Amino acid sequence: MLFANPKVNWMFDSEPMPELNGRTTYQPRGKVLGGTSSINGSVYIRGHPQDYDYWRQLGCVGWSFDDVLPYFRRAEDQQRGEDAFHGVGGPLKVSDHQETYELADAIIAAGAQAGIPTNRDFNGPIQEGIGYYQTTTYRGRRWSTATGYLRTARKRANLVVETRAHAVRIKTREGRAVGLEYLATGGSKLARVRGEVIISAGVFGSPQLLMLSGIGPSRHLRDMNLPVILDLPAVGENLHDHFYIQLMFRCPKAITLNDVSASWLRKLKAGIQYVFLRKGVLSTNGVYAGAFVRSDPRLERPDLQINMNAWSVAERTRAGMIPHPFPGFTMSPVHLRPQGRGSVRLKSADPRAAPAINLRFLATEYDLRAIISGIRIVRKISQQQALAPFVSEEFQPGPKVDSDAALESFVRRLGYANLHPVGSCRMGSDTEAVVDSRLRVNGVRMIRVVDSSVMPAIVAGNTNAPTIMIAEKASDMILADAKAA
Numbered sequence: 001m002l003f004a005n006p007k008v009n010w011m012f013d014s015e016p017m018p019e020l021n022g023r024t025t026y027q028p029r030g031k032v033l034g035g036t037s038s039i040n041g042s043v044y045i046r047g048h049p050q051d052y053d054y055w056r057q058l059g060c061v062g063w064s065f066d067d068v069l070p071y072f073r074r075a076e077d078q079q080r081g082e083d084a085f086h087g088v089g090g091p092l093k094v095s096d097h098q099e100t101y102e103l104a105d106a107i108i109a110a111g112a113q114a115g116i117p118t119n120r121d122f123n124g125p126i127q128e129g130i131g132y133y134q135t136t137t138y139r140g141r142r143w144s145t146a147t148g149y150l151r152t153a154r155k156r157a158n159l160v161v162e163t164r165a166h167a168v169r170i171k172t173r174e175g176r177a178v179g180l181e182y183l184a185t186g187g188s189k190l191a192r193v194r195g196e197v198i199i200s201a202g203v204f205g206s207p208q209l210l211m212l213s214g215i216g217p218s219r220h221l222r223d224m225n226l227p228v229i230l231d232l233p234a235v236g237e238n239l240h241d242h243f244y245i246q247l248m249f250r251c252p253k254a255i256t257l258n259d260v261s262a263s264w265l266r267k268l269k270a271g272i273q274y275v276f277l278r279k280g281v282l283s284t285n286g287v288y289a290g291a292f293v294r295s296d297p298r299l300e301r302p303d304l305q306i307n308m309n310a311w312s313v314a315e316r317t318r319a320g321m322i323p324h325p326f327p328g329f330t331m332s333p334v335h336l337r338p339q340g341r342g343s344v345r346l347k348s349a350d351p352r353a354a355p356a357i358n359l360r361f362l363a364t365e366y367d368l369r370a371i372i373s374g375i376r377i378v379r380k381i382s383q384q385q386a387l388a389p390f391v392s393e394e395f396q397p398g399p400k401v402d403s404d405a406a407l408e409s410f411v412r413r414l415g416y417a418n419l420h421p422v423g424s425c426r427m428g429s430d431t432e433a434v435v436d437s438r439l440r441v442n443g444v445r446m447i448r449v450v451d452s453s454v455m456p457a458i459v460a461g462n463t464n465a466p467t468i469m470i471a472e473k474a475s476d477m478i479l480a481d482a483k484a485a
Contacts, residue, residue, distance in 0.1 A: 002039040004320045008032040009039055011318060012204060012354050014417070019340075019362040025417045026318055027357055029202055033163070034146030036202065037464055040419075042135045042142055042285045044094050046072055046123045047459025047466055048301050058456045059429030061437045062473075071472040072123075072465070079134075085124050091148035092468060093138035097288060098279055103255060103329060104132065104288035107308050109386035111291055116381075122292060127460065128302050130291035136464065140274065140283030145468060165189075167205075168351045170197050170213040172229055176445040183351070195482060196446040200471075203421040203453040207236040207344045208355045210425070210434075215444060224349045230443045234434045236344040238426045240458055242305075242418035243361045244334040245371060245411050247378050248312040248396035251327040252389070257286055257311040258323040286310045291381075292460070295335075295373035302460060304374045305334040306381075312396075316416075329390075331382065333374025334418050336460040339364040344424045359417060371415065372407045420463040425453035438477045439470075450474040 002008060012027035030036035049065035056064040073087030079095045082088045111130035112118050119129025136143045153159055164185055171179040171190070177197045179190050199206045210216055214229030216236060221228050260266045260281055273280030287309055292302035312328030313321045340363025345356040362368050382391055397410040425434040425441075433442060435454055441447040452467045459466050 003028055004318055005039075006031075010204075010354070012357060013318070014357040014359050017359055017361060019360065019412065020415060021412050025359065027204070027417065027421070028419065029204060032146075033150060033161070034144035035200075037136070037468075038142070038144040038146055040464055041287055041462070042137055042464075043287055043290075043462045044123070044134045044136050044465050045305075045461030046469070047461045048127050050301055051457070051459040055427075055456055059433075059437075060427050060456060061429065063427075063437065068469055068473065071469045075465075075468050075472050080121075085121070091152075092136060092145075093143040093148065094134050095137050095139075095143075096134055097132060098140060098283055100132075101284075101288050101310065103251070103310060103390055104308060106386050106390050107289055107331070107381065108132070110381045110384035113384040113386055114377075114380045116291055116293060119292075122290075122461070123465075127292045128294070130289070130293075130306075132289050133287060135285055137283075137285070140278035145471075166352060167201065167209050168212065170199075170209065170215075170447060172213070172444060175230075175443075177447045193446065196448055196478070198474075198478070199447065199449045200451045202451050203239065203424050204344055204355050204357060206449050206451055206453045207424045207434075208346065208351075210235050210441070210447075210449075211346050212349070212351050215441065215447075220345060224346050226346075226349055232434060232441075232443060234426055234432050236424050237341070238423040238456070239342040239344055239357070239359065239421060240338050240340060240423050241359060241361075241421040242334050242336055242458065243338055243367070243371060243415055244307070244332045244418045245375065245415045246313070246330050246332045246396065247375060247382070247394060248324075248328055248330050249382060249390075249394050250312075250392040251329055252392045254327050256327045256329050257281060258326065258328050261311075261323045262325055281310075293374075293377055295370040295377075303335065303337045303370055304377065305336055305461060306374065306378060307332045307334060328395075331378045333371060333378055335367060335370045335374065336458070337370070338367050338458070340367055341423075357421075359421075361415065361417070362412065368408060368411070371411055372404060375407055375411075420452075420458065422452045422455040422458045422463060425449045425451075426456050427454040428456055438481070439474055448474070448478065 010029040010031045014025045016022045030039045032038045052065040052068050075092045076087040076090045077093050078086040117129045119131045166183045168181040179192045214227045217233045218228045218231040270280050270282050274282035289308045291306040293304050309330040312324050312330050314324045315322040340360035342358040342360040347353050347356045427435050435449050439448045
């Protein structure tokens with residue numbers, strides 16, 4: 001319902017991608033309080049600890065795993081309780097699924113039979129393995145950042161929340177932000193700034209707003225007939241995302257979400273379970289289990305994530321996803337360490353126009369080989385004895401699609417962005433970075449970017465939890481810099 005609802009979703013599309021046979025890929029983004037945390041899949045994954053140590057190696061001082069772990073813990077209200085990796089009492093509810101699911105249990109058992117160790121906590125000391133995911137939900141309901149953070153903060157006298165407003169540009173004078181121009185119900189308005197402007201418009205919106213404000217690659221700004229306030233070529237560069245492909249399986253048991261969708265009786269039962277007990281399929285995100293594995297055993301850490309979805313999709317469009325009329329489920333390998341880099345650019349100087357989103361999937365031989373390796377790992381899991389009662393056949397792509405060339409064609413034809421885009425306002429200590437290690441925009445004072453666009457390199461897993469960590473850490477920086485001013 002949220003995947004293609006223009007009331008709460010920007011519903012962007014990428015530009016055509018030569019590596020994917022000229023296809024575009026849909027890019028839903030939250031247009032609602034809480035941003036994309038209010039419309040996403042609610043899976044709670046932090047990434048691998050070495051992801052953050054790599055940020056530090058890239059020059060992001062203060063962003064090693066030891067530096068960021070306290071902020072992950074501070075954010076959390078972990079259902080399982082407190083330990084060295086997890087916190088309790090924070091604004092973000094992190095929960096187990098309220099009930100186990102026989103198909104997920106079978107997939108986890110099959111993964112173990114295939115040689116993948118079981119793992120109860122992907123956010124603990126070891127990421128590699130197979131098991132149930134935790135989610136940002138509470139008692140069967142989504143727990144977005146709007147619910148966890150804004151609900152309480154809105155009571156503060158020094159906070160005004162204005163919805164149905166669209167940022168146009170940041171006004172600067174003598175190298176410093178002095179205001180924010182935005183469109184609202186009554187027309188154009190200007191918010192004057194005594195402190196700093198904090199941009200949290202996301203991986204597409206943040207570079208777009210900077211460029212509309214005259215901060216970005218000068219040649220592109222001139223092409224858009226925009227004044228150049230600061231030539232900052234890296235704005236909009238370094239865009240990258242995870243990439244995935246779906247393998248679909250027919251199930252001989254009517255236990256999938258396809259079956260709920262196809263039956264009014266099952267829908268009624270699910271509705272009653274949810275309304276009165278907050279249980280059943282409507283209390284879950286449908287993404288029960290997953291695995292972190294290596295595409296090559298010689299690798300130091302996982303570079304693939306495998307998601308198990310309790311449905312299979314017959315048609316995927318911007319209008320929504322239509323399930324098959326028969327029982328089916330999906331296992332999807334996701335490439336976590338893509339080497340391809342794209343960009344965000346303006347299509348016009350109109351702030352209401354969607355940005356040009358240029359993604360580069362399968363840009364290198366490694367990108368392609370890793371996802372093909374993921375397909376073969378999924379097939380190995382599907383062929384184990386534990387899954388035999390749940391698999392009638394693999395029907396996408398089907399067992400005949402087996403050679404590397406055939407699998408490459410399948411991937412280029414049906415692979416998608418995994419909707420974890422990052423990097424378009426890259427953090428770093430070098431002069432080419434968009435923001436410094438305190439997330440301040442280089443070359444102009446009193447502008448800070450706080451969202452997933454600052455990640456210099458994508459993490460190995462879902463990006464909602466790391467983005468919340470970035471915001472937690474940024475809040476300390478903002479307060480410290482304000483006191484020092």
